[in-house]
Amino acid sequence: MDARILTIGQLARETGTKVETVRFYEKSGLLPAPARTEGNYRSYDRTHLNRLSFIRRARDLGFSLDQVRALLALSDDREQSCAAVNAIAKEHRAEVERKIADLQSLKKELDRMIDHCGCGIVADCRIIESLSPDGRR
Amino acid sequence: MDARILTIGQLARETGTKVETVRFYEKSGLLPAPARTEGNYRSYDRTHLNRLSFIRRARDLGFSLDQVRALLALSDDREQSCAAVNAIAKEHRAEVERKIADLQSLKKELDRMIDHCGCGIVADCRIIESLSPDGRR
DNA sequence: CTTGACCCTGTAGTGACTACAGGGATCATT
DNA sequence: AATGATCCCTGTAGTCACTACAGGGTCAAG
Known part of the structure; x- marks a missing residue:
């Protein structure tokens, strides 16, 4: 030791x-x-x-800390089946996949807004316009 | 009105x-x-x-709320140049891109861990192993 | 002994909400 | 007018995972 x-x-x-x-x-x-x-x-x-x-x-x-907590508990019992470990990891992966998809969708919208911005004055700003209700303010 | x-x-x-x-x-x-x-x-x-x-x-x-605050202030001044609006949006987009890249890298690691898990008992669990220092516990 | 780095506990703050608790206001029905 | 359901009010505290003090004690080197 x-x-x-x-x-x-x-x-x-x-x-x-x-x-x-x-x-x-x-x-x-x-x-x-x-x-x-x-x-x-x-x-x-x-x-x-x-x-x-x-x-x-x-x-x-x-x-998450709770997931870590669960993983630690599982890892302390070495004869236990690792099915639960696997389940935690897979659920976490699924969540990461969802986040990636959300962010990619978000990025597309931001791209659209930014690429259409002629960048003159605010009154003609396509970014502000697309944030505003009915594009009219 | x-x-x-x-x-x-x-x-x-x-x-x-x-x-x-x-x-x-x-x-x-x-x-x-x-x-x-x-x-x-x-x-x-x-x-x-x-x-x-x-x-x-x-x-x-x-x-973020601070970005929203800034965008609101900019949108209230309609004669202002929308360069600042553009900058906020572009910075935000860059951040979203970074997050996507991070999450994708993270997903790859999770894939590696999960796909190598034979799922028998914890003592042989490749997920637990890859979380443990030097893969030895 | 002095000094600087580290340690301790406790408290509060971060960002963006979210959920009570306790009590008042409103509205529709009887 | 009474009642019940729903909504509103303010204030406080909690969520998640840290992070940053404040005030005071410990340790090691000079």
Whole structure:
């Protein structure tokens, strides 16, 4: 067992996290509260480092904190079927796909607005016009 | 001038907005505070209806409230050049493009994870593995 | 001892809403 | 006039995932 002990600042730096965020995760129940030094400093070991890395990785992939929470619980039970893991990941992927579709549709509308803007004065502005009810203001 | 007067509920329904959101926009300074009835109900006219429609439309297109605020100010000055309007819209479009690219990259990673998941038990789960530091837990 | 960096807890803010709570107003019906 | 349903009011707090202080303590090096 790696006996390396880390302060919160060290843990944060190693995982590309802010100190405040680490404390937030602890408060949120995602990261277990660590032992403390005599000076009341948090004292992290490799277990915490691994867990925080997992959390950050999942967050970077856009999983919500609740999804991360569920994934962590699942990953703690190694004999469990990974069907639930799969389901979470697939639902998340579906959501990402929806967001992409929404944004692409949105971009098309913005393209239309911008490409039709002759850019003279506001009174003749096609962007303002298309934001206005009935294109009449 | 259309003399039609609307309550907040009517205004909200006509613009697909929640009553609370209308009050929020008023508090945020986006929508001017309307006259009041003797019973202290808000009393909206067509000007407000037009303005709220503009706000909703811009919000639907993903403009931030500050961007909407700027667009409203620009649209109130009809002799002004619409270069500033154009700039706001283009910046927003660029942001949407960035988001799309991010999400597409993210989706690729999720695809990779999910497609490699044999889905047996957690100990062999490729999703959990790819979330874990060094793929070793 | 001093200094600078880090740590602690608690609180509040971000952006854009959203949801109460408690109480008043309005309208239609009886 | 009473009643019930619906709407309105203000104020407060919550959502999500952080983020940024404020005020004070700890640690290590000089």
